[in-house]
Amino acid sequence: MNFDELTGRVSNHLISYQENEQQFIIDKDTLKAFKELKSRLKPFDINLSLVSSYRSFEAQKKIWNEKATGKRKLLSRTGETINYDSLSDLELIEAIMTWSALPGASRHHWGTEIDIFDSNIKEKSFVSLTIDECENDFKNLYTHLNQELLNSTFYRPYSKDLGGVSREPWHLSLKNKSDQYFNDYSLDVFIKNIQESNELVLKETILENANYLFDQYIQNITK
Numbered sequence: 001m002n003f004d005e006l007t008g009r010v011s012n013h014l015i016s017y018q019e020n021e022q023q024f025i026i027d028k029d030t031l032k033a034f035k036e037l038k039s040r041l042k043p044f045d046i047n048l049s050l051v052s053s054y055r056s057f058e059a060q061k062k063i064w065n066e067k068a069t070g071k072r073k074l075l076s077r078t079g080e081t082i083n084y085d086s087l088s089d090l091e092l093i094e095a096i097m098t099w100s101a102l103p104g105a106s107r108h109h110w111g112t113e114i115d116i117f118d119s120n121i122k123e124k125s126f127v128s129l130t131i132d133e134c135e136n137d138f139k140n141l142y143t144h145l146n147q148e149l150l151n152s153t154f155y156r157p158y159s160k161d162l163g164g165v166s167r168e169p170w171h172l173s174l175k176n177k178s179d180q181y182f183n184d185y186s187l188d189v190f191i192k193n194i195q196e197s198n199e200l201v202l203k204e205t206i207l208e209n210a211n212y213l214f215d216q217y218i219q220n221i222t223k
């Protein structure tokens with residue numbers, strides 16, 4: 001996988017897909033696996049649907065810069081609001097990376113990652129993607145999904161809180177293909193990506209802590 005594909009700077013290797021009147025960009029094998037999983041869940045009155053798939057570098061940078069400048073709410077690992085002014089630069093980076101990836105370092109750049117919900121329960125615009133929502137509103141989905149995933153080509157890289165990215169049961173990853181991206185996403189790629197990111201807030205502190213951030217938030221997944 002080349003640098004631009006690894007870091008969300010291009011999407012011409014991916015395809016577009018329309019669902020519930022929304023456009024998504026996604027890897028073709030991931031779409032096929034998603035449709036198979038969707039049809040296996042249908043008999044349980046579940047309409048497996050996408051919250052998001054591919055996200056571009058620029059889209060991720062917008063989220064990052066809004067959080068890094070205090071324009072978007074910051075949440076602790078346990079979901080409480082954090083006071084922006086109380087944080088050092090590194091603490092701010094850690095708080096953002098618990099819930100949002102660095103631009104150029106999101107698995108969603110690869111097209112092999114999807115965030116899912118059950119559109120039989122609510123519309124996408126009402127989905128909050130929280131653990132509480134998974135356990136209550138989407139209980140039916142997660143009960144059956146846990147079974148179906150055993151025979152699926154998907155797995156969950158964020159199924160456990162390992163002190164890096166928080167637990168995200170809704171995030172599914174296409175096993176073999178995302179492993180190729182993961183293996184190619186080296187520390188060198190991580191550092192080059194930050195160096196080549198223009199107008200990235202906290203850039204210097206990210207570079208000073210590159211080894212630690214790479215280990216804690218990129219490499220540290222549930223295998």
Ligand SMILES: [Zn+2]
Nearest residue numbers: 113114115171
């Ligand atoms: Zn996700």
